[in-house]
Amino acid sequence: MLTIHGVTRSRASRIIWLCHELGLPFRQEPVIQAYKLPFPDAPDAPVNTRSPSFLALSPAGAIPVIEDDGLVLSESLACTLHLAKKHGGDLAPRDAAEEALMLQWSFYAATAIEPDALTIMMLHAGREQTSEDATLIADAAERLVRPMKVLEDHLATHGHLVGDRFTVADLNVAEIVRYAEGYGELMGQFPAVLAWLAGCHERPAFRKMWDARATKEH
Numbered sequence: 730m731l732t733i734h735g736v737t738r739s740r741a742s743r744i745i746w747l748c749h750e751l752g753l754p755f756r757q758e759p760v761i762q763a764y765k766l767p768f769p770d771a772p773d774a775p776v777n778t779r780s781p782s783f784l785a786l787s788p789a790g791a792i793p794v795i796e797d798d799g800l801v802l803s804e805s806l807a808c809t810l811h812l813a814k815k816h817g818g819d820l821a822p823r824d825a826a827e828e829a830l831m832l833q834w835s836f837y838a839a840t841a842i843e844p845d846a847l848t849i850m851m852l853h854a855g856r857e858q859t860s861e862d863a864t865l866i867a868d869a870a871e872r873l874v875r876p877m878k879v880l881e882d883h884l885a886t887h888g889h890l891v892g893d894r895f896t897v898a899d900l901n902v903a904e905i906v907r908y909a910e911g912y913g914e915l916m917g918q919f920p921a922v923l924a925w926l927a928g929c930h931e932r933p934a935f936r937k938m939w940d941a942r943a944t945k946e947h
């Protein structure tokens with residue numbers, strides 16, 4: 730059976746959502762981010778991203794990691810793309826061109842959107858902001874205008890990223906755009922992105938992941 734290493738409150742959520750879309754059973758090893766623990770190296774610390782047993786599996790020391798029929802794979806977007814292609818169906822590419830476009834959108838989101846969207850989520854969500862935080866958020870939002878506009882223009886005419894249907898590319902990009910979702914000053918400029926994201930979040934498989942996530946401390 731597929732094993733997902735990583736707590737639900739991490740990029741493992743992408744793989745869990747995908748498994749629910751595919752009806753794919755999995756086992757979860759709740760490896761936790763070392764930075765969430767006061768003493769990650771303590772002998773009684775839970776398995777975390779610095780634990781020797783986890784580093785032996787994945788020297789990069791980051792979650793999620795999957796084990797799938799002997800394949801050990803890190804990088805959440807590689808995991809979702811691999812599982813979608815392996816199990817087929819509407820989420821998967823139908824030909825080489827679709828696969829290339831799914832890779833394109835996934836890499837675009839990971840490189841042009843994720844770092845700044847993460848900054849916004851970390852500094853904006855549910856905490857008091859210092860004036861330094863506010864500057865960092867405003868700078869990140871300014872850098873995001875261009876890539877968000879690229880998404881906006883595409884989604885306004887196509888509705889989805891690839892193939893006029895919900896695919897693993899939508900899932901990958903939605904999980905990245907979600908980080909900036911709460912920042913209305915930015916996202917209010919992109920109604921097609923917001924409508925697409927809401928559609929992604931209405932999917933039963935997303936809800937299943939999200940509702941379970943809400944019950945978890947990590």
Ligand SMILES: N[C@@H](CCC(=O)N[C@@H](CS)C(=O)NCC(=O)O)C(=O)O
Nearest residue numbers: 739740762763764778791792804805
């Ligand atoms: N690009 C990687 C990023 C992985 C990553 O940074 N994961 C975080 C948790 S979401 C982590 O494991 N951090 C380890 C740590 O800070 O100890 C992916 O998409 O899988």
